[in-house]
Amino acid sequence: MQSSQYINQMHTADKLAEEPWPEDAKLYQPYEAEQILLPENASCLAVKAYLKMCNLPFEVRSCSNAEHMSPGGRMTKLPFIRAGAFLFAEFEPIVNFVEQKEMAIGSWQDEDEKADMRTYVSMVENIFTMAELYISFKNERVYKEVTAPRNGIVFPWPLSVMQNSSKRSNALRLLKVYQWHDLKIEDVIYKVGKCCAMLEDKLQESPDTPFFYGEMPCELDAIAFGHLFSILTTQLPNMALATTVQKFKRLVAFCQFIDEKYFQTRCI
Missing domain, CATH: 3.40.30 (Glutaredoxin)
Structure with a gap:
């Protein structure tokens, strides 16, 4: 469906x-x-x-x-x-x-660079989303103290209980489809760390420019910022994801730059 x-x-x-x-x-x-x-x-x-x-x-x-x-x-x-x-x-x-509509950032990239960039976009979306789902729904303390209360807050009891059960079942099913369901938290952290290392290496290919592919942004800059910044600024009982991202100082600086340039919040 x-x-x-x-x-x-x-x-x-x-x-x-x-x-x-x-x-x-x-x-x-x-x-x-x-x-x-x-x-x-x-x-x-x-x-x-x-x-x-x-x-x-x-x-x-x-x-x-x-x-x-x-x-x-x-x-x-x-x-x-x-x-x-x-x-x-x-x-x-x-x-x-x-x-x-020909309004997109990244239109200046050639086909090879676009293909390379989209490989990174797919990696970021898959790995970070799975890690976020894992920590939100597989970690019992995070689920009980944060996920369930927030997801159920807009529904009256007992509908809130039913909605939480359905939401968790869907999340666990998705984790199973992507073969993350049986991972231990150490495996999740390893995957997140490897993804961060690859992103940091990509940034370091052009150390004097603020974006992943030079002086102008592309969709990788947007999706990487969305996930990294959310992980860094979301308070959870288990901060393993944020602690992992914080080890990559260039990625943290990248998030600060994007936040200040486009959102003006200076939250990190």
Whole structure:
């Protein structure tokens, strides 16, 4: 079902390619202070960073049922954007839609560099999202003290219990599909560390420029920032992911740069 929804989003994007970016585009997400979970926050922040890098106008709409309003997706289903009468959910479909309108960052890259960049994007999305889901739903203390209370806060009892059970089942199923379900926390940290090391090495290929591929941003900058910044700034009972990312000083500096340039929050 999710695969067919994902394909439908791509077909919709093709139809809208010739239309201008709507001035009233709206990005929908859960409430940040009370409700949003780590993997959802990372995905939403990545999309917001990308749209800001493209200098495209959009309005953020927070609502309690954002996930259930979403047209679907491969992982978090969030955020989703309403562009006119059409909806696009998650990072890749939204990026594809923008690219078809020739408004995208990274248009200066040649085909080889784009292929290289998209390999990194896929790695970042898969590894960090799985690690975020793992710590949020497999770690009992994080689940009981953070994930369940935040996910269930917008529902009355006993509906909150049912929603938490369903949400956790879906997360564990996704971890199983990607073969993360049976990993130990040490294995997760190892994977995150390896991903961070590869990202830091990529940054160091152009040490005098602020972005991964030089003086201008591309989609890797947006998705890496979304995940890294969310991990660094989200307070959990188990901070193993943040502690791992903090070891990579160039990545932390990269997050500070993107945050100050596009969000002006200086949160790290």
